[in-house]
Amino acid sequence: MTDEQPNPLSGKTAIVTGASSGIGAATARLLAENGCNVALAARREDRLKTLAGEIGDRAFAAPTDITNPEAAAALVASSVERFGTVDVVVNNAGLGLYAPISEGDPEDWRMMFDVNVLGTLYVTRAAARHMLQRGSGDIVFxxxxxxxxxxxxxxxxxxxxxxxxxxxxxxxxxDLHDKGIRVITVEPGLVRTEFPENSFGSPDDYYAGKKYSPLEAGDIAEALFFAISQPPRVSINEVLIRPTKQPN
Ligand SMILES: NC(=O)c1ccc[n+]([C@@H]2O[C@H](COP(=O)([O-])OP(=O)(O)OC[C@H]3O[C@@H](n4cnc5c(N)ncnc54)[C@H](OP(=O)(O)O)[C@@H]3O)[C@@H](O)[C@H]2O)c1
Incomplete structure (x- = not known):
């Protein structure tokens, strides 16, 4: 942001789930660099504390397993308690466990739905209730x-x-379009993070085997930042962002 363009996120508060690595950590950093308070949520408390220490007073570590609805509600409540409000929630926590369905493990399927869908819903519900009281907010997926x-x-x-x-x-x-709340979905293609670890072992080996280079986590953070920095009348609802050389 230049001096001529006042930063619309300065002084606002964001919750970022999955902030302990990858896209979530990059997003939390970028938001904080632009004057936003950030609540860092994920399960690995040590990672969150290290990141909070790097960011400084604008960040706090909020260890949370989003698959627990009470923990998701407590995440929003503790963020409001700490910073007074929540303006943005970035629903980023997620995982991929890959296998053909004929060889799939039902526990893996359950875990993916628990985190990627139900956990995301728990955080979203708690944040939406708070934002509805205020009549404003951004909910990002x-x-x-x-x-x-x-x-x-x-x-x-x-x-x-x-x-x-x-x-x-x-x-x-x-539901929310006439209540001052924007909903934004960011859809990354391949991004270099720890994401492949669960299914493919070393991320470095996994990315080396690809015919094209992945995006960096910061690329996704920048796209997300652009969407939530728009004036209130503008709602960018979907952002599909892929490496230029990714075929599909
Ligand atoms: N990398 C890609 O190519 C790619 C492409 C498209 C979309 N995405 C999406 O991007 C998002 C972020 O992934 P990433 O690539 O940054 O991978 P990542 O580095 O593995 O990050 C995943 C994050 O989710 C958190 N998480 C997992 N289970 C959780 C739970 N129960 N409660 C709270 N946090 C939980 C992890 O933290 P803890 O383990 O500390 O809890 C971690 O911070 C995911 O939704 C993923 O589907 C990634």
Whole structure:
């Protein structure tokens, strides 16, 4: 932001889930650099504390397992207690466990739906209730290009969770469009993070095996930041962002 353009996020407060690594950590950093207070949510408290220490007074570590509805509500309540309000929630926590359905593990399916869909709903409900009282706010979903089209057979269940987010976000937008609350879905293609670790082992080996380079987590943070920095009359509802050389 230049001096000529007042930063619309300065002094606001954001909750970022999945802030312990990857896109969430990059988003929290960028928001804080632009004057936003940030509540850092994820399960790995040590990571959150390290990031909060790097950011300084604008950040606090809020260890949260979003699959627990009470913990999700407490996350919003503690953020309001700490900073007075919540203006932005970035629903970013998520995981992908890949296998063909014929070889899939029901526990993996359950975990993906628990985090990517239900946990996201728990945080969203708590944040929306607070934002409705205030009559303003931004609810962001970090979904995936896989929320638009299924990339391959072994990603079917992951893609199903992200397709669910597409439906949830649009329903939420219809509900909230006249209440001062914007709903924004960011749909990344391949991004270099720890995301492949759960299914493919070393992320470095995984990305090295691709025919194209992944985006960096900061690229997604910048796109998200652009969307929430728009004036209140402008609602950017979907941002699909892929590496230029990613074919689908
Ligand atoms: N990387 C990609 O290529 C890519 C592409 C499209 C979309 N995405 C989406 O981007 C989002 C962020 O992923 P990433 O790429 O940044 O991967 P990542 O580095 O693995 O980050 C995932 C984050 O989710 C958190 N998380 C997982 N389970 C949680 C739970 N029960 N409660 C709270 N937090 C939880 C993790 O923190 P803890 O383990 O500390 O809880 C971690 O901070 C995900 O929704 C993913 O689907 C990623």
């Amino acid at each position: 970090v979904s995936s290009a896989a929320g638009r089209r299924v990339p391959h057979g072994h990603g079917a269940v992951y893609a199903a969770t992200k397709h669910a987010i597409t439906a949830i976000a649009e329903g939420l937008r219809i």
